[in-house]
């Protein structure tokens with residue numbers, strides 16, 4: 021390196037040091053401000069103080085993305101602010117979030133993407149348990165998978181909404197990359213068994229048919245569980261994501277083996293309180309219809325008439341009797357808006373039962 025390059029580098033590093041000090045001071049001021057917000061909330065809120073405010077967090081992140089001057093990408097910048105807010109919230113009141121475990125699942129990755137790394141994530145062994153943990157108040161929030169772009173809806177999650185009083189308070193979408201993972205004892209040319217969650221095996225079906233047509237595919241309760249199994253078996257591999265690979269110290273024999281390159285999963289954040297409007301929201305409802313001709317048409321007509329954008333319609337058999345159905349519907353807008361109120365009142369008149377599962381900010385990250 022020449023003397024003048026050396027000097028230029030030193031000057032730039034001085035500039036970075038001085039900027040870091042300013043950033044440090046500003047982040048500390050922001051954290052102090054969040055502590056004051058907590059005091060105000062506590063003074064106003066009796067015992068039921070809501071520290072976590074998803075609608076405000078969505079607004080903060082959207083504004084950051086709008087104002088971002090570059091050269092950092094908007095999403096990258098929002099991720100940094102996501103972590104700053106997560107740390108500020110932890111100062112106010114650490115948030116505990118149940119997720120479909122064990123440690124290392126995509127659901128945990130979704131929880132950390134949504135709440136940031138200062139949240140305390142608590143693994144549960146089944147989707148029902150995540151619901152129960154939130155309903156009992158043992159944790160404030162839960163994260164459950166609801167649909168995958170390749171394999172469709174996760175029925176177990178939808179069914180849990182039928183008999184719970186949970187509110188949906190957010191959504192987060194995660195790009196899902198699957199890898200074929202092996203341990204240091206695996207005989208790579210002798211793999212005869214591949215463990216993974218049934219959904220992941222399905223998402224890699226074509227790749228498995230092409231590369232391991234004779235290996236036994238064993239469905240287990242989660243990808244992280246599959247990664248755990250592999251550690252003890254010399255002839256086995258697992259299909260799982262990056263987090264599970266790191267957690268169980270496995271190496272990638274093949275990367276990104278999912279059949280669809282844009283494979284992604286949508287997760288819902290569940291809690292026990294309704295969420296105010298953020299300016300860009302979605303509402304999820306559950307509707308039971310009497311089994312008669314034109315029922316679905318009648319149900320959807322108000323949305324069409326009012327120009328409300330439906331983002332998802334799913335049908336599930338009702339638990340109350342054979343050949344009765346319930347519809348899970350997501351639409352753009354908050355249930356407090358005049359338009360949504362009108363649509364919901366029309367739907368309520370036509371339906372046997374209508375349950376509003378929640379209005380929540382559209383996923384930002």
Ligand SMILES: O=C(O)C(=O)C[C@]1(C(=O)O)C=C[C@@H](O)C=C1
Nearest residue numbers: 054057071072073076105108109
């Ligand atoms: O605005 C609030 O209500 C805050 O508590 C502050 C803050 C933040 O750091 O910006 C922190 C946590 C909330 O979830 C939302 C925002």
